[in-house]
Amino acid sequence: MEKTILIIGSGGREHALAQSFSESSSVDSIICSPGNAGTASVKGCRNFPAPGNAEILNLALKEQVDLVVPGPEQPLAEGLVDELKAAGIPAFGPAAASARLEASKGFARDFMARNGVATADYIRCRDYDTAKFSLERFGFPVVLKADGLAAGKGVLICTDREEAEEALDSVMLRRDFGSAGDELVIEECFIGWETSIIGITDGMSFLPFLPAKDHKRAGNGDTGPNTGGMGVIAPHPLVDGDVIKDIQDNIITPTMAGLQKEKLGYAGFLFIGVMVTPRGAKTLEYNVRMGDPEAQALLPLLDGDLNKYMEAALEGRLADVKPRWRGGASCCVVAASGGYPREYKTGYPIRGITEAEKTGCRVYCAGVKEDCDSGLLSAGGRVLGVTALGETLNDARALAYRGIESISFQNSWYRKDIGFS
Numbered sequence: 001m002e003k004t005i006l007i008i009g010s011g012g013r014e015h016a017l018a019q020s021f022s023e024s025s026s027v028d029s030i031i032c033s034p035g036n037a038g039t040a041s042v043k044g045c046r047n048f049p050a051p052g053n054a055e056i057l058n059l060a061l062k063e064q065v066d067l068v069v070p071g072p073e074q075p076l077a078e079g080l081v082d083e084l085k086a087a088g089i090p091a092f093g094p095a096a097a098s099a100r101l102e103a104s105k106g107f108a109r110d111f112m113a114r115n116g117v118a119t120a121d122y123i124r125c126r127d128y129d130t131a132k133f134s135l136e137r138f139g140f141p142v143v144l145k146a147d148g149l150a151a152g153k154g155v156l157i158c159t160d161r162e163e164a165e166e167a168l169d170s171v172m173l174r175r176d177f178g179s180a181g182d183e184l185v186i187e188e189c190f191i192g193w194e195t196s197i198i199g200i201t202d203g204m205s206f207l208p209f210l211p212a213k214d215h216k217r218a219g220n221g222d223t224g225p226n227t228g229g230m231g232v233i234a235p236h237p238l239v240d241g242d243v244i245k246d247i248q249d250n251i252i253t254p255t256m257a258g259l260q261k262e263k264l265g266y267a268g269f270l271f272i273g274v275m276v277t278p279r280g281a282k283t284l285e286y287n288v289r290m291g292d293p294e295a296q297a298l299l300p301l302l303d304g305d306l307n308k309y310m311e312a313a314l315e316g317r318l319a320d321v322k323p324r325w326r327g328g329a330s331c332c333v334v335a336a337s338g339g340y341p342r343e344y345k346t347g348y349p350i351r352g353i354t355e356a357e358k359t360g361c362r363v364y365c366a367g368v369k370e371d372c373d374s375g376l377l378s379a380g381g382r383v384l385g386v387t388a389l390g391e392t393l394n395d396a397r398a399l400a401y402r403g404i405e406s407i408s409f410q411n412s413w414y415r416k417d418i419g420f421s
């Protein structure tokens with residue numbers, strides 16, 4: 001039987017997903033909505049715009065797709081999977097009830113606390129006065145989080161009372177994050193190092209991909225403002241057997257038991273942000289999707305057929321499956337527009353992608369559009385992700401930097417220390 005997959009999204013993660021499906025012998029055709037210049041260039045992949053969940057449902061019905069794979073969190077939180085399932089269309093992702101694990105930081109912390117998942121001390125505040133009264137409860141530094149989805153920007157780490165009051169005003173008075181700030185979570189600040197634990201779940205088991213290391217800050221040496229992620233290496237060099245066991249026992253196992261007990265299990269990606277502290281591994285957050293740019297580093301390392309792993313999850317037989325890896329390491333470096341993550345300009349011609357590919361790198365398009373006259377133009381903050389594989393992390397890193405050096409567009413920049421910091 002022919003198999004058509006519809007991917008939702010328009011970033012580098014979706015380009016990487018499309019590329020993986022294109023290399024899969026069990027997938028016949030791919031649609032990406034809306035997609036970008038990168039997904040349009042993938043063999044067997046067509047782009048179609050569909051601006052909302054209703055339009056996506058119509059597209060899925062019209063094109064008779066066999067599976068929908070949402071990339072970003074927004075459509076999941078807005079109930080896309082519920083609508084697709086009601087229409088009899090299989091989807092790889094959670095219903096809105098389970099997407100709250102990502103869409104509400106307070107809900108996620110309560111879930112962790114109820115189910116014995118290693119979490120932070122925290123308090124949920126629905127009003128300004130309670131929040132102000134609670135600012136010193138966990139000492140300093142302290143972490144303030146807008147409860148809802150805020151495109152990764154709603155986490156504020158405050159070193160003293162003054163900064164905490166300023167952050168509180170930003171979230172709850174000035175409403176800088178809109179309705180995401182209807183509620184605030186105040187929590188203890190962990191000190192340690194981070195790893196992205198991403199895998200596939202069927203609601204009962206968790207099939208982990210390799211542990212990855214994202215680089216979230218804009219500046220070299222982990223300085224400057226937070227971004228969506230400026231580069232990723234995998235596997236994470238510090239995640240050894242002891243750390244894996246800690247994460248398995250204190251985070252993954254109780255999370256899976258909690259999902260089952262509370263009937264929140266689903267077939268899809270699960271991404272657990274983990275901080276390894278002197279007191280053990282602690283959960284920072286759940287995401288109910290693949291990471292970006294983690295996907296651009298992890299998927300090229302996967303040796304098996306991604307669609308087959310997804311099918312196993314959808315059929316509830318993930319416990320019998322083991323992922324196969326190519327061996328070696330991966331490094332993805334992101335090229336961004338000048339000014340990102342603050343104000344930036346787009347529309348600049350991009351040169352050198354073919355040269356970068358000739359070095360052996362894979363170039364994933366994130367904020368890129370195609371113009372009939374000028375070719376590829378920058379169209380977002382994070383523009384490209386250049387991924388290289390190597391026998392060692394050093395090899396992968398050297399090749400990724402050789403590749404990204406051949407790429408240019410006006411005011412472009414990238415971190416020089418991915419995998420070093």
Ligand code: AMP
Binds near residue numbers: 120157194216275285
């Ligand atoms: P989140 O969106 O919850 O993952 O938060 C984004 C980033 O903020 C994380 O990757 C961490 O770097 C940081 N962060 C979040 N929660 C905490 C915490 N409790 N302690 C220290 N850092 C945190």
Ligand code: GLY
Binds near residue numbers: 214229287290292293
């Ligand atoms: N790179 C982090 C994320 O996808 O949330």
